[in-house]
Amino acid sequence: MKRSRFELFPSDMGFFPYVWLVYVAIPIYYISHEHWLRMAAGYLLIASFVLTYRQLFFARKSFVFWHGLQMLLLFTLSLAYSPYMLFMGFYISSFIPYYKDWRKFYAALFCFYAVLILPLLFYLPGLAAQDLYVVLPFLVVMMMSPFGMRSMYRQRQLETDLNEANERIAELVKREERLRISRDLHDTLGHTLSLITLKSQLVTRLIDRDPGKALLEAREIEQTSRAALRQVRELVSGMRTLTLTEELQASRRMLESAGIRLEAEGDFGNKEISGLVQNILGMCLKEAITNIVKHSRADRCTIAIKRTDSDIRLVISDNGVGLEGRKSGLRSDGNGLKGMKERLALIDGSLELRSSDGLTVLIRVPVVVRKTSGDGVPQAADGA
16 A cells, blocks of 8 residues: 655645744744743643644544644643733634634634633733733734635635536536437437448348349448438538637636636637637647646736638747746647647648747648639638
8 A cells, every 4th residue: 555645734735834834933932031841841832733733734533623722732822931922823713714614613713712812811910011012913813814714715615616617517518519419420320320231231132133123222322321421421510619719718717727817819709710620729729728737837828819811820828937847748749749730730730839938839720722702702711
């Protein structure tokens, strides 16, 4: 069984848990002036408090235990040493919003208020006015911060639920599209293929006894197969293809969830761009955006589309680490780049990478002139 790698704090939270450790300097400073026995006991209490802080990031079933122990340690430190130990209440207040149930939230809040107020009342007769001016504002902030952080966590959870719902809806749409295609194929080809099978068996039996009749049946098989081929083409042409506008919206959601600002330029809803080209460009756009989110470490992305007389240009650029800084993903030898080139080859498109102040992906699809109208004016067909 593979052992999990030890983590001091959750890696997905970055440096945030470490920044809060700066508040430990306050109790360490005051305890450093104590007699050696009280100093040792104080350092032991602080170490235990830091341990509860670390455990609360990982605790699930034992969360209430560690949070309660943290409050008890703060209460002991405050009464035994100094009212300035109450500044460590910021640790406790940051975990109170983790209680999703309102009753547990208010219960933890009541205990927290008791931990703050009771030591303050104990020291109140001996506190100077300047001490109150320092302690009281911070206590008010600590007492109110759980409400603000709870609202922030709820907003974040709502955004997460919304993203999951959008992904679920997109998946359901794809599934419904697959079911529709399978139903249409069954209804369109089931009878025709059964007819071809029966006639093929009939030709096999007639080929020796009545070659003329067998030839007529074979010709009917050819006509039936051509009709089936025409039906398939009509079915495929009627399939719903992903448009660039839809893929742009999906890309925007993905980038926003990764904290990357998107700037879009051009007419993505251009009706002159055929469904096939839109579908291929959409898949290339999805691949490029996925790699930006995974590997670029960018905070800004620009997607621009432009149609000229000769080609359609789709440009995706970011301000990240560029091509050389990416360990994987969209590289010159990567599968993502290979897949994009293979798709673009179907419509004679090309792909170019430029790595300067980030990475720019330039996609060109030619506008091919295939026919002319009655007055001799060329008509574009793409391509577009």
